[in-house]
Amino acid sequence: MNFWSDPVNFIAHWLTRLFIGWGMVGWLASLIIQLIGVVVLISIMMVLDIFLVWVERKVVARFQDRLGPNRVGPFGLIQPFADIIKLLIKEDITPDGADKVVYNLAPILSLMSVLLLWAIVPLAPVIFGVDLNVGALYIVAAGSIGTLSIIMAAWSSNNKYALIGAFRQVAVLVSFEIPMIATMLIPTILAGSMGMNEIVQGQQTVWYVVLAPLAALIFMIAAIAELGRSPFDLNEAESEIVAGFHIEYTGMKFGLFYAGELLHAFTFGGFWAILFLGGYRFFGLENLGPLVAAVILLAKAMFGYWVIMWIRYTVMRIRIDHMLAFNWKFLTPAAFVLLMLTALMNTLLRGTPSGIYIPGMFLTNVLLGWIIVEILRGYSRSERQKTENVAPAAATAHH
């Protein structure tokens, strides 16, 4: 075993030999090595998170025709560190009447729910935390801890704006979870497993974005809603509820929510890449070594993150009733029909050569997309006629 073909296991074996050489018991040595692995993975993610602050600010500046941070360090790269120092030395205020334990637990749970997701991310064929055979469900389970942290933060703050913000956000989270689960089942059907490693391995010949483009689109929309980002950013509204559920948090406690939000966006970009864009695969480039594969996955996650930011900074926000109607009356039925259709077509076409299988699956998606657009067109036409036939209120008042 050499370092370049399997770096993580190489280091783990070396450490095991070292610890046992010091006279440590076998199980204790492996436990300590597992803990070191967890700490290293979390540290890498948190350092990346600091970098994401800079990325987000620079990209939003481009979209809004500004320069972004450019004073501290080359290209403003030191800016996030200055921000962190500012957050750390700010006064830490706990409001009167706050439930102290719950209030302090909420930001930790919020960041934890995001970091938990990285346990199942296969960075490379041999670099992953754990190959869980229920990976897709695990993503939802970690997300439910995030939902819980929002309620805890809002309730313990003892602030009505925080509570209203949390009600809005949780309503969105709980409802958009459903199309998200339905679309996560589509790569599961195509790969025959819920494990992230097997889903990536199933995309050896073709990425699932080709077999299920509609699923990739619905997953992205649901992911943006789960993140609470524009056009679904109703948890934050300066004129109504100010900053939403984290209104009372100051200093680094607010920083944890903010870091969690940015890392969450990047993580969903990563899961979008794993489920639909081939994960660590890039036209055979991943065969150069696991470290190259990890860089490919992180680059694809960055691309997914960029798509999320692109939508966030160019699309206007939607009203909450429109948003929930959009989810329950459009996205959820579409996702379920797509799920059933994909399962059916996958069973029918499974034995056929890829020359029939791939276009067959693709055309199924195109056909369904066309039908959905036709239904929407018919609906909007009937709605338009309804408003055109009604006389204006001022005109009727005169009679």
Next chain:
Amino acid sequence: MTAMQIFFLIVGLVILGSALMVVTTRNLIHAALWLIVTLFGVAVLFAILDASFLAVVQVVVYIGAIAILFIFAVMLTHKEMRDRGPQLNNSWWLNAIISLLTFGGLFWMLQSWNGFSKTAADFPSSFDAVGQLGKALISPDAFVLPFEVASVLLLAALVGAVYIAFNRK
């Protein structure tokens, strides 16, 4: 005692302790949060038993849906989220005896079963627990009938809820 047994005992104590807190704490939201700790402990027990699917579903369904629904219901219905009044009623000793007898009966029944003190064999590495569960849920000689009946029941509840909430114009 193996490391796994120590871990099991710690998880068991956490479950029992938090379950006790659910019924003794006076703040309803705190009770719901302690209930989440209990449910999470049960998920950990499933994980110890290599039932990864059940462990994850426990978190998704009980913490992600039911506990959050509890918190919402409490927040929307109670103005004062604090429970005053006595925490025990007159028949507490009867309930204590019944629960002790139930526990004792279950303990005695399990002790007389010959599998009680055996250690479970490890799954072979190729064993696909999730796949086996999925097959059991849809094969006619296993659980397809209860599974479908439960689905129809949930569908009926859903239709009923829509019917009640439907605003007839």
